[in-house]
Amino acid sequence: MSIGSSVSGNELTVQIEGRFDFSAHQEFRDAYEKADPSIGKYVIDMGRATYLDSSALGMLLLLRDHAGGDNANVRITKCNQDVRKILTISNFEQLFTID
Amino acid sequence: MDVAPLKILIADDNQSDRMILAAIVKKMGHETCAAGDGLEAIEQFKQHSPDIILLDVMMPNMDGQEAAVEIKKLAGEDMVPIIFLTSLQDASDLAACLDSGGDDFLSKPYSPVILQAKINAFSRMRRMNNTLQHQRNLIRENNEHMVHEQEVARAVYDNVAHSGCLNLPNLRHLLSPFSVFNGDVLLAARKPSGSLHLLLGDFTGHGLPAAIGAMPLAEIFYGMTAKGFAMAEILREINIKLKNILPVGYFCCACMVTLSFERKQIEVWMGGLPEYYLYRQDTKAIEKVVSTHLPLGVLSRDAFDATTEKFALNNGDKLYMWSDGIIEARNDEGDLFGEERLLDIFTKNTKPDELFDEIVSIVNDFSGESGKDDDTTVLEVTMVDEDEVGKVDIDLSSGAVTGPTDWCMTYTLRCDTLKTFNPLPVMLSILNDVPALRILSGQLYTLMAELFSNAFEHGVLGLSSGMKNSADGFAEYYKQRTIAMSEMIDGYVSFQFDLKPLENGGGQLLITVEDSGEGFDYKAREDKQFQAGGYSGRGIPLIRTISDSIEYHGKGNIVKVALSWEGLGAD
Numbered sequence: 001m002s003i004g005s006s007v008s009g010n011e012l013t014v015q016i017e018g019r020f021d022f023s024a025h026q027e028f029r030d031a032y033e034k035a036d037p038s039i040g041k042y043v044i045d046m047g048r049a050t051y052l053d054s055s056a057l058g059m060l061l062l063l064r065d066h067a068g069g070d071n072a073n074v075r076i077t078k079c080n081q082d083v084r085k086i087l088t089i090s091n092f093e094q095l096f097t098i099d
Numbered sequence: 100m101d102v103a104p105l106k107i108l109i110a111d112d113n114q115s116d117r118m119i120l121a122a123i124v125k126k127m128g129h130e131t132c133a134a135g136d137g138l139e140a141i142e143q144f145k146q147h148s149p150d151i152i153l154l155d156v157m158m159p160n161m162d163g164q165e166a167a168v169e170i171k172k173l174a175g176e177d178m179v180p181i182i183f184l185t186s187l188q189d190a191s192d193l194a195a196c197l198d199s200g201g202d203d204f205l206s207k208p209y210s211p212v213i214l215q216a217k218i219n220a221f222s223r224m225r226r227m228n229n230t231l232q233h234q235r236n237l238i239r240e241n242n243e244h245m246v247h248e249q250e251v252a253r254a255v256y257d258n259v260a261h262s263g264c265l266n267l268p269n270l271r272h273l274l275s276p277f278s279v280f281n282g283d284v285l286l287a288a289r290k291p292s293g294s295l296h297l298l299l300g301d302f303t304g305h306g307l308p309a310a311i312g313a314m315p316l317a318e319i320f321y322g323m324t325a326k327g328f329a330m331a332e333i334l335r336e337i338n339i340k341l342k343n344i345l346p347v348g349y350f351c352c353a354c355m356v357t358l359s360f361e362r363k364q365i366e367v368w369m370g371g372l373p374e375y376y377l378y379r380q381d382t383k384a385i386e387k388v389v390s391t392h393l394p395l396g397v398l399s400r401d402a403f404d405a406t407t408e409k410f411a412l413n414n415g416d417k418l419y420m421w422s423d424g425i426i427e428a429r430n431d432e433g434d435l436f437g438e439e440r441l442l443d444i445f446t447k448n449t450k451p452d453e454l455f456d457e458i459v460s461i462v463n464d465f466s467g468e469s470g471k472d473d474d475t476t477v478l479e480v481t482m483v484d485e486d487e488v489g490k491v492d493i494d495l496s497s498g499a500v501t502g503p504t505d506w507c508m509t510y511t512l513r514c515d516t517l518k519t520f521n522p523l524p525v526m527l528s529i530l531n532d533v534p535a536l537r538i539l540s541g542q543l544y545t546l547m548a549e550l551f552s553n554a555f556e557h558g559v560l561g562l563s564s565g566m567k568n569s570a571d572g573f574a575e576y577y578k579q580r581t582i583a584m585s586e587m588i589d590g591y592v593s594f595q596f597d598l599k600p601l602e603n604g605g606g607q608l609l610i611t612v613e614d615s616g617e618g619f620d621y622k623a624r625e626d627k628q629f630q631a632g633g634y635s636g637r638g639i640p641l642i643r644t645i646s647d648s649i650e651y652h653g654k655g656n657i658v659k660v661a662l663s664w665e666g667l668g669a670d
Contacts, residue, residue: 054303054352054423055303057303057350058303058348058349058350061347061348061350062347065347065348070402089371089372089423090352090371090393090394091390091392091393092393094393095393
């Protein structure tokens with residue numbers, strides 16, 4: 001598991017690699033909490049994520065909260081089938097833009 | 100480095116050697132005690148508990164190596180460094196000294212510089228060892244304390260989280276705890292009407308956070324179910340409670356089911372859980388029930404959606420509910436059990452009664468020794484007739500002894516209230532203050548529920564009861580109900596309760612329900628004695644069996660039902 005991040009304009013992209021679970025907790029939080037306060041858009045790049053568990057779903061909710069709750073602009077991209085399935089079961093498309 | 104004064108045992112059969120060594124050691128600031136042979140050395144060790152032992156190899160009575168073995172045994176976990184004193188030069192002899200439990204050796208003649216360095220080094224090791232032991236003991240104590248606390252809390256938790264009427268003959272369940280606290284919650288309770296409420300929940304994570312959330316969840320579930328609240332109201336209450344108390348990122352994937360034995364129907368709300376299977380006994384087919392909602396504790400009060408799905412079930416049809424642990428169970432190779440294997444069990448099954456056992460044993464065989472990654476909870480619910488599960492126990496222990504005996508009230512619900520509010524719990528709570536009615540609580544609930552849905556659905560909303568004759572029509576009926584409700588702009592349902600004591604010590608309750616609807620041709624129906632089969636028929640035959648009489652008035656929009664009872668007797 002590793003977390004990377006990059007900023008372009010006011011958009012922060014967080015890349016997830018490997019299993020996204022509780023062990024990523026601190027790194028994932030650091031990625032958005034330490035970013036520039038002017039960030040308004042968030043992209044979670046799941047291109048290299050293999051799996052996520054319920055604590056990862058919790059972390060996504062934390063990010064959503066940080067990004068403004070119901071007004072948050074958070075996009076989850078490049079999900080593989082397994083990741084997509086977990087997000088769908090949890091009905092997270094009601095809270096995030098998933099593409 | 101300065102070394103705190105140590106107690107050092109010097110064991111040597113040669114008195115002059117012993118004295119020379121003692122002089123050197125004392126000069127370094129340490130205390131000494133002395134022994135002339137192995138037996139004495141053991142004796143001295145028992146008496147003085149020295150920190151370090153300087154032990155001659157060759158001594159009469161018992162030699163150094165034997166003494167070393169004995170002393171190490173006595174010292175147990177404490178580190179007591181033994182330095183052998185020897186004039187031996189042969190490598191294998193020196194190695195034998197260390198093999199017998201010695202930590203080091205010092206060759207004669209003694210070099211005070213080397214001796215001091217060795218004493219200092221062993222003193223450091225001893226201190227390190229003591230620190231380690233102390234910390235280990237502390238951790239062990241804390242851990243024992245924590246495990247004990249968790250066991251007590253676990254007992255409380257189990258009483259709360261896995262309780263209710265899970266032992267009903269139409270339910271079978273499996274709970275396998277992954278940690279002391281299982282993140283899974285399984286609740287079952289009967290409504291006053293006799294229907295069954297079930298809730299399977301899977302909290303994020305394990306242990307304490309999961310356990311803490313389970314408490315209010317169970318409390319609300321049991322409390323509101325006993326008072327006759329409907330599923331949507333209970334879910335709304337649980338959702339907002341969890342949203343308020345759990346930190347962001349913690350939530351509860353859940354499925355709640357209402358099973359009506361009478362209507363042969365289940366109503367399902369599902370958020371964040373894998374597909375459930377509805378097994379049809381006659382066709383052996385599987386219908387999948389999917390989550391359409393977010394887990395409990397995520398959305399705010401306004402955003403929460405308590406929409407449910409209804410399914411008509413025949414006796415013998417079974418609903419299978421589980422936490423994601425079953426699909427995510429891993430075998431020794433790390434493969435997931437997965438949905439295909441689960442579906443396979445159902446397709447290969449030949450005896451429906453053994454499905455549950457098959458699921459449990461196949462999943463257990465699969466995960467084998469490697470155990471499970473997640474909590475696994477499985478529940479099998481079978482549709483049966485109410486006789487098979489028995490009547491609901493009514494709690495007579497609370498409330499006033501005599502209660503109100505002579506009163507009248509009118510309760511009118513207008514449009515907006517009808518759309519959003521279930522008046523049954525409020526009305527039943529008032530009626531339940533009458534002890535005699537508390538005994539009839541189940542029947543009374545059924546009666547009120549039928550009267551209310553007749554007045555609201557067939558009266559105010561104008562839906563036809565004939566639609567509910569088939570399973571398809573049944574679904575269509577609820578679709579139209581939703582549409583009609585959103586389009587409703589006015590209308591009312593009015594209840595009047597008139598309670599009077601009777602001379603025999605009992606009493607009579609007269610319920611009058613009036614709605615704003617068009618009514619119906621009750622005269623024609625009365626001739627047929629309101630005979631109706633299947634799912635529909637305004638529940639009139641049912642009301643008849645419960646009450647003394649039922650009469651329609653006006654254009655069919657007013658119904659009067661009488662219910663009487665005899666005195667409760669001396670007890």
